[in-house]
Amino acid sequence: MTAVLTADAVSFSYGREPAIDSVSLSIEPGEFVALVGPNGSGKTTLLRVLLGLVRPQRGTVTVLGEDPRELRDRGRVGYVPQRHRLDPELPVTVAELVATGRLARRGWWRRFNTEDHEAIDHAIDAVALSGVRKRPVAELSGGQQQRVMIARALASNPDLLVLDEPVAGVDAESQRLVRDSLGHIVRELAAAVLLVSHELGAVADDLDRVIVLKRSVLFDGPPDELAARGVSLGIHASDLPLWLEDLG
Amino acid sequence: MGLPLPWPFERDYMQLALVVGLVIGTCAPLVGAFLVQKQMALMGEGIGHLAFAGVAAGLLLSISPLWTALGVAVVGALLVEWLRGRGKASGDLALALFFYGGIAAGAVFASRAAAEGISVNVMPYLFGSILTVSPEDVWVVAAIGTLIVACTLVAGRALLSVVLDDGAARVAGIPVDGLNALLAILTAVTIVAATRIVGVLLIAALMVLPVASSRLIARSFRTTIVGAAGIGALSTVIGLAAARMWGLAPGGAIVLVATGIFAIVAGITGTTRAGFSLPSHH
Ligand SMILES: Nc1ncnc2c1ncn2[C@@H]1O[C@H](COP(=O)(O)OP(=O)(O)O)[C@@H](O)[C@H]1O
Ligand SMILES: [Mg+2]
Numbered sequence A: 001m002t003a004v005l006t007a008d009a010v011s012f013s014y015g016r017e018p019a020i021d022s023v024s025l026s027i028e029p030g031e032f033v034a035l036v037g038p039n040g041s042g043k044t045t046l047l048r049v050l051l052g053l054v055r056p057q058r059g060t061v062t063v064l065g066e067d068p069r070e071l072r073d074r075g076r077v078g079y080v081p082q083r084h085r086l087d088p089e090l091p092v093t094v095a096e097l098v099a100t101g102r103l104a105r106r107g108w109w110r111r112f113n114t115e116d117h118e119a120i121d122h123a124i125d126a127v128a129l130s131g132v133r134k135r136p137v138a139e140l141s142g143g144q145q146q147r148v149m150i151a152r153a154l155a156s157n158p159d160l161l162v163l164d165e166p167v168a169g170v171d172a173e174s175q176r177l178v179r180d181s182l183g184h185i186v187r188e189l190a191a192a193v194l195l196v197s198h199e200l201g202a203v204a205d206d207l208d209r210v211i212v213l214k215r216s217v218l219f220d221g222p223p224d225e226l227a228a229r230g231v232s233l234g235i236h237a238s239d240l241p242l243w244l245e246d247l248g
Numbered sequence B: 001m002g003l004p005l006p007w008p009f010e011r012d013y014m015q016l017a018l019v020v021g022l023v024i025g026t027c028a029p030l031v032g033a034f035l036v037q038k039q040m041a042l043m044g045e046g047i048g049h050l051a052f053a054g055v056a057a058g059l060l061l062s063i064s065p066l067w068t069a070l071g072v073a074v075v076g077a078l079l080v081e082w083l084r085g086r087g088k089a090s091g092d093l094a095l096a097l098f099f100y101g102g103i104a105a106g107a108v109f110a111s112r113a114a115a116e117g118i119s120v121n122v123m124p125y126l127f128g129s130i131l132t133v134s135p136e137d138v139w140v141v142a143a144i145g146t147l148i149v150a151c152t153l154v155a156g157r158a159l160l161s162v163v164l165d166d167g168a169a170r171v172a173g174i175p176v177d178g179l180n181a182l183l184a185i186l187t188a189v190t191i192v193a194a195t196r197i198v199g200v201l202l203i204a205a206l207m208v209l210p211v212a213s214s215r216l217i218a219r220s221f222r223t224t225i226v227g228a229a230g231i232g233a234l235s236t237v238i239g240l241a242a243a244r245m246w247g248l249a250p251g252g253a254i255v256l257v258a259t260g261i262f263a264i265v266a267g268i269t270g271t272t273r274a275g276f277s278l279p280s281h282h
Helices: A043-050 A094-100 A114-126 A142-154 A172-189 A223-228 A237-247 B012-037 B043-061 B065-085 B091-115 B123-127 B135-164 B166-171 B176-194 B203-217 B221-246 B250-268
Strands: A005-013 A018-027 A032-036 A058-063 A077-080 A160-164 A192-196 A209-214 A216-221
Touching: A005 A043, A018 A043, A018 A058, A018 A209, A018 A216, A032 A043, A043 A058, A043 A160, A043 A192, A077 A142, A077 B166, A094 A114, A094 A142, A094 B135, A114 A142, A114 A172, A142 A160, A142 A172, A172 A192, A209 A223, A216 A223, B012 B043, B012 B135, B012 B176, B012 B203, B012 B221, B012 B250, B043 B065, B043 B091, B043 B123, B043 B176, B043 B203, B065 B091, B065 B176, B123 B250, B135 B166, B135 B176, B135 B221, B166 B176, B176 B203, B203 B221, B203 B250, B221 B250
Parallel strands: A032 A192, A032 A209, A077 A160, A160 A192
Antiparallel strands: A005 A018, A005 A058, A209 A216
16 A cells, blocks of 8 residues: 655755754554654644645655645545634534535535535544534634544545644643544544644554654654653653653 | 615615615625635725725726726735735735725826816715616626625635635645635625725725624524625615615615614623624734
């Protein structure tokens, strides 16, 4: 099987200093990979390059075998951007917001059919929000809103799901629910998942691989190998810089 | 038109105004809903000022002012969108540029026309008039209304996704730049269509106020849009009746009704929800 995602010696800089420097990685179908690194280490930038939102100055990226900027079948990639505030005064329901994620599969100008509506409902189920599907998103808790964003990405039945810190800044109970949903998605949909996260304790069992990034890749391998280097996966954001020094 | 309608809509000219008003009242908030959500509520205002320059240029050149207004408004709207999209200017600054440039150019053209002895009455274009709607206008406005409703039906969900989060929309393959341009064009077209009845200075209010009212009650995006269109249509009918009754500029009357509806809705919903805020203008 061909990789769903590859990066080959990719570099990108906003100014003079590179934000990511000669990063190479590859993700196989159905793999669950975590991308970790301290704040400002280039995780979000790398995701934006991988998704074709910005063009790398050097190196090449492929998504599902194609240049991400020319990808034809957009529905095969789901993206949950780093948490951004939803306008609290926008009356949009859970179902309406999740439905926008289906446009990638159906074509933005087409009417939805039964299959689309089922996929939308299924995505809402997968993040355990069926009870609030008609509620305005603004009335939900931060953690619930984050699950809505994940459901939106799931609605197109992606083969590759990319999440940028989906549990940062939400309460512990919501973090647990998000992780449970992710584990469920990985097993049920067989989608490859690239998860950016500070804290990996609760997903460690499901993870196939961990990539540690600090401008370039410091570590890429299975979680137990990382643990064997004396790094616990329960580490929190504030501890990261310390143990990264050990890896370097 | 000769429809058997009761006073104040029994006269032909009032019926023409009513038809055009209903189309505008319904469609302006449809476009406005997306502008408000993009925090571009003032887009309509800026484009309205530009349309005024177009009107004055038409008067000066003795071309139908509505066509020159349409040309200037569409080009201006696309330029504003382009500047904003490139991050060359913040939305606010890009708009301010057009605001002042438009009104200044309008003043220069209109005074030049007057100096050349062309009879210039800009008042109806600024604040609307119920006497100037011609049967041809009805057809043009009906066509524009159909276009706006069709675009909202076909592209509404995609526009919502752009408004929500344009990074995710781009990854989903939605033509974000194209849809932003479409919205800019629809804004320009709506403004020009509304020139006869509401006038270029007040049309932005008709795009925004019904949306502001509707957002206070609605619990979904769909009901927000439908509610805003309904409130816009209602404001127009009441405003036109008042204009006839008391000999008012219809633009002013319609917008005052829309303002009144907002005040009432805000009062009833006890809204200090987020501090009695109109859609924010950034
Ligand atoms: N839009 C931008 N313009 C300029 N510099 C940026 C921009 N976005 C991020 N950076 C810089 O690039 C580096 C990597 O940032 P980012 O990819 O957001 O890291 P992370 O997601 O790991 O926190 C940081 O030094 C950050 O300040
Ligand atoms: Mg980040």
